[in-house]
Amino acid sequence: xxxxxxxxxxxxxxxxxxxxxxxxxxxxxxxxxxxxxxxxxxxxxxxxxxxxxxxxxxxxxxxxxxxxxxxxxxxxxxxxxxxxxxxxxxxxxxxxxxxxxxxxxxxxxxxxxxxxxxxxxxxxxxxxxxxxxxxxxxxxxxxxxxxxxxxxxxxxxxxxxxxxxxxxxxxxxxxxxxxxxxxxxxxxxxxxxxxxxxxxxxxxxxxxxxxxxxxxxxxxxxxxxxxxxxxxxxxxxxxxxxxxxxxxxxxxxxxxxxxxxxxxxxxxxxxxxxxxxxxxxxxxxxxxxxxxxxxxxxxxxxxxxxxxxxxxxxxxxxxxxxxxxxxxxxxxxxxxxxxxxxxxxxxxxxxxxxxxxxxxxxxxxxxxxxxxxxxxxxxxxxxxxxxxxxxxxxxxxxxxxxxxxxxxxxxxxxxxxxxxxxxxxxxxxxxxxxxxxxxxxxxxxxxxxxxxxxxxxxxxxxxxxxxxxxxxxxxxxxxxxxxxxxxxxxxxxxxxxxxxxxxxxxxxxxxxxxxxxxxxxxxxxxxxxxxxxxxxxxxxxxxxxxxxxxxxxxxxxxxxxxxxxxxxxxxxxxxxxxxxxxxxxxxxxxxxxxxxxxxxxxxxxxxxxxxxxxxxxxxxxxxxxxxxxxxxxxxxxxxxxxxxxxxxxxxxxxxxxxxxxxxxxxxxxxxxxxxxxxxxxxxxxxxxxxxxxxxxxxxxxxxxxxxxxxxxxxxxxxxxxxxxxxxxxxxxxxxxxxxxxxxxxxxxxxxxxxxxxxxxxxxxxxxxxxxxxxxxxxxxxxxxxxxxxxx
Amino acid sequence: xxxxxxxxxxxxxxxxxxxxxxxxxxxxxxxxxxxxxxxxxxxxxxxxxxxxxxxxxxxxxxxxxxxxxxxxxxxxxxxxxxxxxxxxxxxxxxxxxxxxxxxxxxxxxxxxxxxxxxxxxxxxxxxxxxxxxxxxxxxxxxxxxxxxxxxxxxxxxxxxxxxx
Numbered sequence: 001x002x003x004x005x006x007x008x009x010x011x012x013x014x015x016x017x018x019x020x021x022x023x024x025x026x027x028x029x030x031x032x033x034x035x036x037x038x039x040x041x042x043x044x045x046x047x048x049x050x051x052x053x054x055x056x057x058x059x060x061x062x063x064x065x066x067x068x069x070x071x072x073x074x075x076x077x078x079x080x081x082x083x084x085x086x087x088x089x090x091x092x093x094x095x096x097x098x099x100x101x102x103x104x105x106x107x108x109x110x111x112x113x114x115x116x117x118x119x120x121x122x123x124x125x126x127x128x129x130x131x132x133x134x135x136x137x138x139x140x141x142x143x144x145x146x147x148x149x150x151x152x153x154x155x156x157x158x159x160x161x162x163x164x165x166x167x168x169x170x171x172x173x174x175x176x177x178x179x180x181x182x183x184x185x186x187x188x189x190x191x192x193x194x195x196x197x198x199x200x201x202x203x204x205x206x207x208x209x210x211x212x213x214x215x216x217x218x219x220x221x222x223x224x225x226x227x228x229x230x231x232x233x234x235x236x237x238x239x240x241x242x243x244x245x246x247x248x249x250x251x252x253x254x255x256x257x258x259x260x261x262x263x264x265x266x267x268x269x270x271x272x273x274x275x276x277x278x279x280x281x282x283x284x285x286x287x288x289x290x291x292x293x294x295x296x297x298x299x300x301x302x303x304x305x306x307x308x309x310x311x312x313x314x315x316x317x318x319x320x321x322x323x324x325x326x327x328x329x330x331x332x333x334x335x336x337x338x339x340x341x342x343x344x345x346x347x348x349x350x351x352x353x354x355x356x357x358x359x360x361x362x363x364x365x366x367x368x369x370x371x372x373x374x375x376x377x378x379x380x381x382x383x384x385x386x387x388x389x390x391x392x393x394x395x396x397x398x399x400x401x402x403x404x405x406x407x408x409x410x411x412x413x414x415x416x417x418x419x420x421x422x423x424x425x426x427x428x429x430x431x432x433x434x435x436x437x438x439x440x441x442x443x444x445x446x447x448x449x450x451x452x453x454x455x456x457x458x459x460x461x462x463x464x465x466x467x468x469x470x471x472x473x474x475x476x477x478x479x480x481x482x483x484x485x486x487x488x489x490x491x492x493x494x495x496x497x498x499x500x501x502x503x504x505x506x507x508x509x510x511x512x513x514x515x516x517x518x519x520x521x522x523x524x525x526x527x528x529x530x531x532x533x534x535x536x537x538x539x540x541x542x543x544x545x546x547x548x549x550x551x552x553x554x555x556x557x558x559x560x561x562x563x564x565x566x567x568x569x570x571x572x573x574x575x576x577x578x579x580x581x582x583x584x585x586x587x588x589x590x591x592x593x594x595x596x597x598x599x600x601x602x603x604x605x606x607x608x609x610x611x612x613x614x615x616x617x618x619x620x621x622x623x624x625x626x627x628x629x630x631x632x633x634x635x636x637x638x639x640x641x642x643x644x645x646x647x648x649x650x651x652x653x654x655x656x657x658x659x660x661x662x663x664x665x666x667x668x669x670x671x672x673x674x675x676x677x678x679x680x681x682x683x684x685x686x687x688x689x690x691x692x693x694x695x696x697x698x699x700x701x702x703x704x705x706x707x708x709x710x711x712x713x714x715x716x717x718x719x720x721x722x723x724x725x726x727x728x729x730x731x732x733x734x735x736x737x738x739x740x741x742x743x744x745x746x747x748x749x750x751x752x753x754x755x756x757x758x759x760x761x762x763x764x765x766x767x768x769x770x771x772x773x774x775x776x777x778x779x780x781x782x783x784x785x786x787x788x789x790x791x
Numbered sequence: 792x793x794x795x796x797x798x799x800x801x802x803x804x805x806x807x808x809x810x811x812x813x814x815x816x817x818x819x820x821x822x823x824x825x826x827x828x829x830x831x832x833x834x835x836x837x838x839x840x841x842x843x844x845x846x847x848x849x850x851x852x853x854x855x856x857x858x859x860x861x862x863x864x865x866x867x868x869x870x871x872x873x874x875x876x877x878x879x880x881x882x883x884x885x886x887x888x889x890x891x892x893x894x895x896x897x898x899x900x901x902x903x904x905x906x907x908x909x910x911x912x913x914x915x916x917x918x919x920x921x922x923x924x925x926x927x928x929x930x931x932x933x934x935x936x937x938x939x940x941x942x943x944x945x946x947x948x949x950x951x952x953x954x955x
Binding site for chain 1: 811815818819830831881884886889892911914915920922927931
């Protein structure tokens, strides 16, 4: 069926023999081979045997200062790239192959990419922050360029011709002017080590001496080869982390506290002891799990286990209905130093018109498509975790610390899983499986059930934002006052041994909880006077709560941008200006720019979005139509890091039912150099729809002791019926020197999430004249707002 | 207790409690990977298999309740050739993470088996309870439309051959 059918090779190797993978064997045995290189100019050294240094276990950190840790060339002239990344479905593995095969000059089709398993790949941190191309492709490129340089030197020796008289294409070195004289990479080094040292203060700075190629010489970059991971995903042959099985493995399910902050009083183990397949109840502090031989037995036993809990004396949090009152009244736990530009006080005092608005964004969950899961194997006093953790290296450190064993005895084998989006970097199941496996002495697979995942996963913080703006008599925005409060205190990190949920439930507390973040808008508007404040507030209960915050795709960006770009639209309406022109005027008003030309690129992106949509220049709202369906269009813009995005939504609002259907979406995005245009467009498309789901449906609901939105009925998500009729993604290169040979790639994973919420709200306003300032825009809320406004 | 199930044309006898959801039998006893656990509540579609032509949520279907042939994602390719839906999924580069795609493909197959030429509205309606959290929906719908065209062309070609 597919050429990549079956178990990933590195996983198969792991299965065959604990502690000895073919990759490791290659490194070990090849270490004894001293490849003689008379290359001359580079810092080429030989290394006798990488395995001889004293370490506490068989899984030392992979040395990123060796070409061999990144690239292996095989005798058949194919190459395997080992990178410290994971692919959460955006096709980054394919893009790494494109960019590395370009620098190395091997055929794309003869490359493979191994990602994320901690004992065979360098630690680039896994995935996160849309850094795959922007940051992590650079060491890959430089190492591949260095490998090419070394191979050309070896070729020069072999062919007896100076390097400058050699050409290389698809792994074949040819003497210029004499095509009969060739040698392949495979013939030069196939199956052997490079033994070439690299330099660089950290992994991101890893480099050899060879320069990377100018963009114009990259052949695979800019093409859209199909993602190699898709065929085995559609024929059922790919082995995912959920598919991993080991001899003698058992299954575990957690029993969570019934209300937040409940204390375990007692467990009646007799309630499950006679059940089929029962192995053990494992409990420490308020952490409880049931282990059985079969999966369905563990599910049943976890349901049947009788546990006595004591409710906390005080309510752990306000109900979701009262959340925004609570946030606005709470004393901040920390505050950003106010950002002040010009003299906002005087500007407000002198303004022709001042408007002000409050925006509320609830907690929104990751609600991954399947619950957190991991399989841990404690064989031989070591710990192997099979996991879809997008930051597998962090999980390895976290598990080692949590269990109190050297990290050289722990490895994480990364396999694919549902989404990423931040939850799988702080995903709990790895530490749980490892703890249970250590207790039981057998491989243990644990998985969270739907209600557990939806209630207890990490959440994006709720925001309450107040924005005030001053217009002069000509309708120009002269002053802006932005004040945000985010319920983000004790923001959970990535598999930290003292914040992962099992540690919290066991009573482990770090001395100082993470401060959390509150974001200010990210745009390039020239507004003469500004004041921006952002504060973090805490809920009453900080630990052992299902309302624990963590990074969710474009952390904080969607919340702050909803407030800021909705408000810009309100200002445009107050100035009776076209919302696109109102923004464009503020972008073109400035003459300065930053080092990555974000102002110039913002202007290019807005223009591209308007052109792609066919923007009709007029103020909002449009004259109200007759009939049941009202239509309108709205836009919003933001940057995320160095990436600029403008989006336009066209909506239909049903005034009888309150249902909002986004009929058309346009996204213009400038993320610099695009490695794989098709993957990039699809990623933007899905990011927009993920944000659309947050705009229309998603909200964590809770009473004052537990989360009540626990499945796909009580926590709705976008469905096929919501999907726009047409989606256009335009990739823009708005650099003032678009053909620069050093054009850089910027993050493309999350930026397109950012402007979607306000684009939809602005379109609803355009259609109906009703401003929605509270997310999500579920039909009953929209209907109520329309009725209040007598639409 | 033992149960006998016919899966992808082969008969299997497994020793399980008859109330065991079909999903766990397929995954843990028969080693199939297509059907997945997503919610265990029949709400998301990740576990979808086809039983007697009907898209069935195996996570809420007891093994003992299955009367008839079961087809999983692994069983829809014929003679080493991917099903047109699977090929369309590759051609349209549908998945992001891909975890839900078993449900998308199997639900689409059951839909097209009943209605080979669905309208856009019928596709939306027929697929509506099959969820994707990466939001690959737009591509899923495009791939279904592509598969409909390819299958219609194949049928027309086959008919022509018969006539000739």
